[in-house]
Amino acid sequence: MLIVVALWDGSARFSELGRQVEGISQKMLTQTLRGLERDGLVRRTVHPEVPVRVEYELTEAGRTLREPLRALQEWAITYLSDITESQEAYDSAR
Template structure:
């Protein structure tokens, strides 16, 4: 392997985690946190631990299978902890880890932005659809 200068090593280090590069590992992280259920689970856990049933009620439209998969993935990624308490019935709580908490502000801002800009997005979609319909008919 050829000797590299300090500048070349810095450039290489920058490229290792450049999401614009096709094989950058950060794309896996971006893919994960851009999932709507991941975003909503993180937002739901912002105020503290919740049980599976509480999360399920809060996340209207999520199936049990999807919520289970999402929670397992978040646990694997180190964003959520799963705590089992021996009782009858068994109690399982989900909470954000420190890493999950570090993502919480970003997710909250994204959720707030989405909720605040629905009218503008819908308006843009309708305008686009009208233009696209005119082009087809032209």
């Protein structure tokens, strides 16, 4: 869902998304964008220019994810230390 977050402020080109989503390969970015487009969450617009310019933006349905994802982000920030502590305790017990 990092791609959805990267598109919150408007449209972006493929290369911009690749820079914003750290560590994602071109293949995975392509597959993820295609899936989000298929699901109706992202719109792909091809501008007939030379060279061709392709932009991605959230659809109305995609924009509705903003609040649930923000809540998940806040939850993760709040409980990160608890999760890390639990992981360390679990790993030590093994």
